[in-house]
Amino acid sequence: MASHDFKVKKTEAQWREELTPEQYYVCREKGTERPGTGQYDQFFKEGEYHCVACGEKLFESQSKFDAGCGWPSFDAPAVAENITENHDNSHGMIRTEVVCSGCGAHLGHLFPDGPTDTGMRYCINSVSIDFSAEEN
Template identity: 85%
Template sequence: MAGDDFKVKKTESEWREQLTPEQYYVCRQKGTEGPGTGQYDQFFRDGKYHCIACGEELFSSDSKFDAGCGWPSFDAPAVAENITENRDASHGMIRTEVVCSNCGAHLGHLFPDGPTETGMRYCINSVSIDFHSEES
């Protein structure tokens, strides 16, 4: 990730100190958590999902749905400007990578196979997001 493109700029050492090893692997090294292992896959409470690395608001529970794929899925970002989409040609396929626009954290991938009117499925790693409840 090109750190010059993002508002939040930290050294890799600073990221390692802030993030857990799994969060670092996913957010900084573009890894993926195992399907069905993330805490937010089958989690449906009202609230907002923020970037684990910088706190930027990314998704709302209003756009979350169960895609049955093993990762939390959303049909749209809460704030479009907070998500950056990049072409990802890794692993012998062409996909759309989704990153936090504020800090560059890898969040997951975007697929054009969602069941709602947007037709989109933001397939997001649980370790890359933090849930903030709307319930008191």
């Protein structure tokens, strides 16, 4: 993980025990789910999205949009301090990796091509987030 002092610290054995194999692959090994396969790609209910690994609040449904890219996309984090951005030049590309500030879980990547006034597209793996419906 990036050099950051995360609030939640666990051993890799603890992470393996708590996360599903796919969650571990994405969140701890910086993997990516296949496009169009995530449960939150075409999901537009009102509520909040939290880190699957530590519960940190990451995004709100109001910032979600359909980017047509195959992954859930948001134009801004719910709480800026809950997202850490890291330089990522893996796979021959220059990108900005997005991780949870609470535990360092890999969430996805940030691209400056969003259609809203922020101009940002947080492209997030469904397996790295949990949704909680808005209470009425």
